[in-house]
Amino acid sequence: MLEPEQLSLNIPDTTKPRVIIIGGGFGGINLAKKLPNKDFQVVMFDRQNYHGFWPLLYQVATAGLEPDSIAEPLRKMFGSDKYPDFHFRLVKVNGVDPVTRVVATVIGDISYDYLVIATGTKPNYFGNDQIKKFSFPLKQVPEALNLRSQILQCFEQANMTKDAEMRQALMNFVIVGAGPTGVELAGSLAEMRRHVLPTDYPGLDFGQMNIILVEGMDRVLPPMSAEASEKTYKYLKELDVDMRLGTLVSSYDGDVATLKDGEQIKTNTLIWAAGVAGALIDGLPETSVERGRILVNEYNQVLGFDNVFAIGDIAFMKTPEFPKGHPGVAQPAIQQGKLLGKNLPRLLHGEPLAPFKYKDKGSLAIIGRNRAVADLPGNLHFGGFLAWVVWLFVHVMALVGFRNKLVVLSNWAYRFFTYENGTRLIIRPFVRSGDRVRRRFIDKYEAD
Amino acid sequence: MLEPEQLSLNIPDTTKPRVIIIGGGFGGINLAKKLPNKDFQVVMFDRQNYHGFWPLLYQVATAGLEPDSIAEPLRKMFGSDKYPDFHFRLVKVNGVDPVTRVVATVIGDISYDYLVIATGTKPNYFGNDQIKKFSFPLKQVPEALNLRSQILQCFEQANMTKDAEMRQALMNFVIVGAGPTGVELAGSLAEMRRHVLPTDYPGLDFGQMNIILVEGMDRVLPPMSAEASEKTYKYLKELDVDMRLGTLVSSYDGDVATLKDGEQIKTNTLIWAAGVAGALIDGLPETSVERGRILVNEYNQVLGFDNVFAIGDIAFMKTPEFPKGHPGVAQPAIQQGKLLGKNLPRLLHGEPLAPFKYKDKGSLAIIGRNRAVADLPGNLHFGGFLAWVVWLFVHVMALVGFRNKLVVLSNWAYRFFTYENGTRLIIRPFVRSGDRVRRRFIDKYEAD
Known part of the structure; x- marks a missing residue:
């Protein structure tokens, strides 16, 4: 294997606006599935090459299922002709700079037009x-x-x-x-x-x-x-x-x-x-973060930036109905991913965005x-x-x-x-x- | 997890003759399936808790199958009422002493009446x-x-x-x-x-x-x-x-x-x-080993000991038809395991043993x-x-x-x-x- 210094992201140059999605969880994949590749170049970073169906992970631990049953390779998911301008990279993100519009990874930096943070959560040991x-x-x-x-x-x-x-x-x-x-x-x-x-x-x-x-x-x-x-x-x-x-x-x-x-x-x-804590990424201003999650408005826009979004567990969208944010389960992530997949084209074409309304499926x-x-x-x-x-x-x-x-x-x-x-x-x-x-x-x- | 010093094999004492099988490969499991538990206490040691169907291992490497598809837990295989005196231990064997009739493991020694070495092979790098x-x-x-x-x-x-x-x-x-x-x-x-x-x-x-x-x-x-x-x-x-x-x-x-x-x-x-080399075990005299395999007679008895056997890839049985030993595939191991499962009761009861004849299935x-x-x-x-x-x-x-x-x-x-x-x-x-x-x-x- 090569050293990080010997690698580069190799994302093709493009005249289309570039959307970078950090994370291939429920939010990330549902967004990427909706984004029209004729309008956007879509780049996804994850440290795993698969999407996991985490609600069944405990069955892997108790010898009921093997990993392949609950995980789907991301390249398989986006390998069809429907996604000609989708680019997956198995790489760790070091941080983002929302002012210069750059994502820094262990093997190099890349600029974006739209950034979507969909990094989910990590275990919270409460400092112990x-x-x-x-x-x-x-x-x-x-x-x-x-x-x-x-x-x-x-x-x-x-x-x-x-x-x-x-x-x-x-x-x-x-x-x-x-x-x-x-x-x-x-x-x-x-x-x-x-x-x-x-x-x-x-x-x-x-x-x-x-x-x-x-x-x-x-x-x-x-x-x-x-x-x-x-x-x-x-x-x-x-x-x-x-x-x-x-x-x-x-x-x-x-x-x-x-x-x-x-x-x-x-x-x-x-x-x-x-407990879990948001898997935060360096580079966002402190004012955008509350209780370890990223504050977003009803369009999942990160406060202060109209081209930076957070979806799923990492997003903290305060609403009258959910003052502490939406439940940390798959559905809000899926629904926010799908909605953003429709809102980004609207944003690109100067149309009004639709606000997020959580539909509780139980x-x-x-x-x-x-x-x-x-x-x-x-x-x-x-x-x-x-x-x-x-x-x-x-x-x-x-x-x-x-x-x-x-x-x-x-x-x-x-x-x-x-x-x-x-x-x-x-x-x-x-x-x-x-x-x-x-x-x-x-x-x-x-x-x- | 405990230290080896804190563990012991905990094999129940028995008045029946004890057969120790080292290795849960094709030879070991076919032997253990045949051995009548009313006549023998059967002890199996392996460093894995499963039997692997190695002919399909390459499909695990090329992302075609998951490990559970080609592996069967040994405790599952021998957990039924058919094997009331079968004892599996996940432990590494350090060596054997065929004179005092003892097997030494990392967590203690145990005596045997019959010993079967079915350890198979390991990669041979020819000293490189x-x-x-x-x-x-x-x-x-x-x-x-x-x-x-x-x-x-x-x-x-x-x-x-x-x-x-x-x-x-x-x-x-x-x-x-x-x-x-x-x-x-x-x-x-x-x-x-x-x-x-x-x-x-x-x-x-x-x-x-x-x-x-x-x-x-x-x-x-x-x-x-x-x-x-x-x-x-x-x-x-x-x-x-x-x-x-x-x-x-x-x-x-x-x-x-x-x-x-x-x-x-x-x-x-x-x-x-x-290439492969026999996974030899310390303690057998040098005269019992040739080309990294254990010399056995037509009953799979190790030369010089009538209560020590080697079966499968580790056994070297010279016959006119196979002067270099039998092919290193599953069938000789399976057939030798089954035969020994019939020969051990014969040995116990003083009956004549049946010699091994390889039946080539192709x-x-x-x-x-x-x-x-x-x-x-x-x-x-x-x-x-x-x-x-x-x-x-x-x-x-x-x-x-x-x-x-x-x-x-x-x-x-x-x-x-x-x-x-x-x-x-x-x-x-x-x-x-x-x-x-x-x-x-x-x-x-x-x-x-």
Whole structure:
């Protein structure tokens, strides 16, 4: 591989206005799909070469799906004749200069006519570097694979220690944050505890395996309705998930998690799903940023610049209905991306822009087999089998690409009938680099 | 994770004779499936928690399949009631002592009544440490994923350099060794060059992409018949693979591969499929080892010990028909594993053992769409569409598990109709640790 100094962006010169989109998430791809290439040159930067369907990432972590099922290569998505002037570059953006209209990357700078920041979020450790070092985040594909290896290795090791206390620490799983990721992960682990793990590890007593879900608010799934929270709480109880509401994990050193009230839980695995912060980019004035997100008007324009936009999770659009901004889920990003795809041509042609109006399509969460909750528009709340069927249908249909739909459906059908999570592979016995003790052990497995 | 000192093997004590199987490859699993658990306690050690169907590994490298499709968790395979006294441990074996009848692992020693060495092979670099450091092997799942990332990153970078010479080096792929792995990989890359890559990278000229297959013998696929070699040569020519027969790569420094005749090829990617050596285990007397493999008699007994066996690629059974040992493919390992599964009970009960007789089921290799070659017993050689259909059928049927069959079939059907390799994801922009230059660049992509 070449050094950054040996590379350049190689974006063709053009007489068309150039739109640079930073990020290939839900916002970025829906914008790029709408932008007419006859009017614009479209440039997309991302540090991954794929678009991830993150709502299903937890299933990669719990050995239910492989990464290819939930990820679609960006070049495949925009490789057709419909996008003759689309240019993807796998590169890290260092910063932007909205005055000179330049984006700086690790391999060079490039000017833009329109800039769209669609960088999403990153885990928020609230300044706790120790937790950052020792916990497992679940935001990216490699992180999900790390977590999968970690979970399976814990049982391999629990099966090989005679020390009861150490075994217990290996079989305690602490999940911090009872939002959709935390809840769905807890439910998925609980189902594995019932159906898969006892057969895989007959030497272990799975009555000892604890799934501890810690949430700072007084209910699970705080973004959803009270009805959904109650049902979810009941489902998780049925699945023997140990819920600790209204408390926090104040420290974790890789061995012991300490809660706010002083309780200590020995665990080798602490999963951090407690919060996210905007993945900000250097160069915007401080006045454009509030609570780690970029302030935008109803057209997603960044305050102070009429040719700089932010969409999706990174955007903070204050409205009377959403004074704290829109929910950090896929729909606002998708809808803002699509709208901006129509507004940029209008801006180019001097036509009036359409303001963003969030259309709430409802929320869904799955806790386990036949157990899901739904909040639909019109104050419609339901759970159980019906919500579970709706969840399955919506998620399969939302996947990008026929192949992904087919493979995910095959995997789910197989799992439904066999109660098996198919992909229990410890592909990379790597763990977080901060944790040297772990690595040292792992090194002994490595091939010569 | 715990330190090795904190772990122990925890194999239950038993009054039954204990069989220790080192390795969960074709030999190991077929043996373990046959061994009656009422007569034996069966212990299996492996450094991976899955059995890999290695004949399809090259498709993981070329973005056609995901690892879960070709790998089956060993605990899943032996988790049923049929194997109540089967014990898998994910652990590295340090050595064996056939006199005291003990296997030493990184976490402790264990005695055996019968020992079966089924460790297979590892890449053979013929003592060239530089090639070992800079080349890409293709023997394990993580290696296939590394190679996939490398191939895709080469095009990402080729698309971002203005230096013609550097671009050429990124688009040159040198494959050393024209055995089944080398040939199938070359064919698969050539098909990607035709159907997938030009759409993904419209800015690159794929007339510049070279696939160079280097083979020391004077023909491709030397283990197969002359007819198969000829057909394969013709198919690879049609696919514009540049074959260099009767020559060797004598050095590779990460930038330039030098052939025996002095020719130099600039390349960032050299794939080493040139040879394998037995994955030997310390502790056997030197007299038991020849050409890196373990000498066994017709019952797979290691010379000098009646309770130590070697099966599969690691075993060297000299017979009049196979003076150099059996071919290093799946069938001898499978057949020896099955036979030993019948012979061990016979040995236990003092009955005469059955000698091994290799039943050649033929050989197949696939070069591309509608292009394959077959050597079947009875001197039957054919190629083309018919061989291709036979190849597909045999490989789907040979996969372990219904789920794998279903997912692989879905992927192949999708690929057949769309000409798309579905999984073009750069999951881990890691490359071989020896190569610091590569890592340094990659580090700039990594998340904060």
